[in-house]
Structure formats: C-alpha cells, structure tokens
Amino acid sequence: MTGHPYHSMPPLRRAVRRLSRAYRLPADVRARLVLSVAGLAEDEVRAGRPVTLHTSQEAGAGAESYVLAVTLRCPQAPGPLPAPGILLPSAEPAPNSVTWRFTIPLPPGQPLSSSLPDDIRSRRAPWPDRTPWTETQAVEEELRASFAQTDALGAEHRRLKHELAETNAGVLALYVQLEERDEQLRRAHALILQELEDALRPPPLTVEGLELGVHYEPADPTAPTGGDLYDWFTLPDGTLHITVVDALGHGLGSTRSALNVTHTVRTLALEGHPLESILARTDEILMPLVPDLMATALLARLDPVTGKLRLANGGHPPALLLRTDGQARFLEAKGRGIGFPSPGSERVLHADINPDDLLILYTDGLTESRKDPIDGEKRLIEAARRHASRPLTEIPGSLAADMRSVVLHSDDTLALAIRITGSGAVML
Incomplete structure (x- = not known):
C-alpha cells in the first residue's frame, strides 16, 4: 500500500479501511480517518492529480505500544490542502501532505525490545488482523459507532437543555452552542450515510x-x-x-x-x-x-x-x-x-x-x-x-x-x- 498512487476515490477509501481494520483502530476513528482522507483527496483526484498513502511504524512512549503514522501525500497540489476536509485532527499538517499518528498496543506477550522502527517491523506481522470482512460490514460498523455517538450526544443535549430551563443566566448563548453542535453532527452523519450508499453501489x-x-x-x-x-x-x-x-x-x-x-x-x-x-x-x-x-x-x-x-x-x-x-x-x-x-x-x-x-x-x-x-x-x-x-x-x-x-x-x-x-x- 505504501506509496501506491490512487487515481479514484473508491480504491483509496478501501485502502484506508483495510489499513484501519488491520491495526484495529476503533470504528469511529476509522470513519473519521476515511472521511478526512476522502475530504482532502477528492479535489486532487477529480482534477486528475494522483495521491499516495504511506504508513510507517515508530517507537511509542512505553514498552507495550508503538505508533502508527499514516500520511496522505498530494504531491501535485497547487496550494495548501483544505483544512475543512480534516475531520480527524492531524499531528503534522504540511502544504501538500497530512500525517495522523495512532498509538497501537502490542499483542500480549510481545514486549518492545528496542525503540528502532526496524525492530518493531521484525517482531510483528505487518497486518496483525486477518479476520474476513467486507467493505459493507466495515461501513455498517462505522455507522453503528456514529449512531452510538449520536445517541450519547442526544442524551447529553437533552440533559443540558433541562438544566438550562432552570436557570436564567447564559441560556441563549449555550442554546446557540448546542444548535451548532447539532448541525456539525448532522453534517458528519450525512457524510457517513453517503459513504454507506457509495459502498453499496457496484x-x-x-x-x-x-x-x-x-x-x-x-x-x-x-x-x-x-x-x-x-x-x-x-x-x-x-x-x-x-x-x-x-x-x-x-x-x-x-x-x-x-x-x-x-x-x-x-x-x-x-x-x-x-x-x-x-x-x-x-x-x-x-x-x-x-x-x-x-x-x-x-x-x-x-x-x-x-x-x-x-x-x-x-x-x-x-x-x-x-x-x-x-x-x-x-x-x-x-x-x-x-x-x-x-x-x-x-x-x-x-x-x-x-x-x-x-x-x-x-x-x-x-x-x-x-x-x-x-x-x-x-x-x-x-x-x-x-x-x-x-x-x-x-x-x-x-x-x-x-x-x-x-x-x-x-x-x-x-x-x-x-x-x-x-x-x-x-x-x-
């Protein structure tokens, strides 16, 4: 996968999902990573400029984990990549690339013997999770995670509105903030649903x-x-x-x-x-x-x-x-x-x-x-x-x-x- 050029969006989305599932990233993090990569790469691919996806493994802060770095590169981008396309915060934004870093726990009984990336690679398989899956299943997992977050935020929204009804100070300002949060959630929800529809198409x-x-x-x-x-x-x-x-x-x-x-x-x-x-x-x-x-x-x-x-x-x-x-x-x-x-x-x-x-x-x-x-x-x-x-x-x-x-x-x-x-x- 590393360095492979992508000229269309479906293979790029599948590659990000395959990578995320292989390293057992949570479904909500995977969904945000897929949407972030797609949001940044879509204009480039639509303009006929290929993008590449790179991964690397680095030593972590402790002996029981390491760091997975995922980098999207748009080498022919005419200007800085659009910040609104990043739903997942990036550790290292650059003019034509974005890098995300994730802490990955090592398998039980497999401690980290040194901090060298080569040592990490030599002591563990590059694709630790080989459980059979389909893209539809992956999108449904992401959708369920989104619904769970939606329900949690909805419950929190109702609780806050009940408390605001009992106080006079700051009601209007907090209500506006909640409405803005709902709108952001609706937009993210719509993007994930669109991903599901696209995944079902041949x-x-x-x-x-x-x-x-x-x-x-x-x-x-x-x-x-x-x-x-x-x-x-x-x-x-x-x-x-x-x-x-x-x-x-x-x-x-x-x-x-x-x-x-x-x-x-x-x-x-x-x-x-x-x-x-x-x-x-x-x-x-x-x-x-x-x-x-x-x-x-x-x-x-x-x-x-x-x-x-x-x-x-x-x-x-x-x-x-x-x-x-x-x-x-x-x-x-x-x-x-x-x-x-x-x-x-x-x-x-x-x-x-x-x-x-x-x-x-x-x-x-x-x-x-x-x-x-x-x-x-x-x-x-x-x-x-x-x-x-x-x-x-x-x-x-x-x-x-x-x-x-x-x-x-x-x-x-x-x-x-x-x-x-x-x-x-x-x-x-």
Missing part, C-alpha cells in the same frame, strides 16, 4: 461499445439506503449482465434483502445458469434463509457487439426501449418476484438494440410518484424522448427530475440508461 463499469448511466434517489434523503439496488458485470463471453432489484420496505432492512438478491443472482450467473432459471433458483436459495424477503427483479443480458438483448422479469416494471426515430415500446416479460407464489420469469424476451437506441431500466418509484403507473409510463416515454439527445450519464437524473416533479407517493427511485455507441458494434 464499481463503475467500462464496456467497449456501450455507454452506461445510473441515478438513485432515496425516498427519505436522511436515510439514503433502501431496497432499490442494481448490479452490473460482464460475463466471460463479454456479455453485459444487469440486475435491477426492488426489495419490499425501506432503510437498512430492505437494503440487506436487495443485497441478498443481487449477490445470489451474480453467483448463479457466473456459474453459468440459464437466464430463464436464475430468478426461480434465487428464490429457492434465499427463502429458507430469509423467509420474509419479497422483491421484484429484472435481469438483462446485452451483447455489445451484436446488440442482442435478453430480458428475464420477476414481477418488475418493464424496460423501455426508445429507438432513434422516437418509436418507443415497453419490453414486457411476465413473471413473479422472489418471495411471491410461483416465482421466476415465465419466458425470456429477445430484442435487438441498434446503435444510439436508448434502453431504460428502472424501479417503480420512477413511474408511480403520482400513484398512477399507466400515466407514469406515458410520461416516462415523453421524458425519454425529451432527453434522448443529452449525454448518456445525464439522462437517468434528468428523467428522475421530470418524473418526480410532483410526488404523491414517495418511494426509492432507481434509473439506468444503456446505449450502444456504434463503435465496434456489428449488427447481425
């Missing part, structure tokens, strides 16, 4: 001959995780696979259900199961483990070379295909969702996608915000025609803005757009 995907765009909007902006989830990956034959899931409910419970579905579908797809059997098989696997799970799902397979599209549907809203001449149709394939009676897709729908055609996959939150799905489908066609000429990455968000201009029924909303660019595509 990594960006580049497929030659295809453009991909996605937009997600939670029903509750203060809890940006929900039951609408997607997954995309390429199969060994180069075909693009996309899974869109809408699990019943909201919040972390529905997120867990949607993750169960996407992970099971991915496993079955990579094992080579036929597309028409994957949804029914997913139900067979998950129902004994999660009997209360209910979710609709749409599976799409697109060959970027031939433009051949196959769809399997488990009770999910149909995909929309908009041709370059403006003709539009919904690709209907009947089926029932996971957790429903007789789950699975009744058949696989086949279609041909031509270069510059627009394919829209979505969840019902996009078309049912006015409680009328039929009217919603009509408006979706109109919005797709209106925005088809935009850059593809802007289309999902533009569709959501149009469709949710009036919200009578609030629900999580997910929209994906796919287009064959024509470069390298051969239509058969």
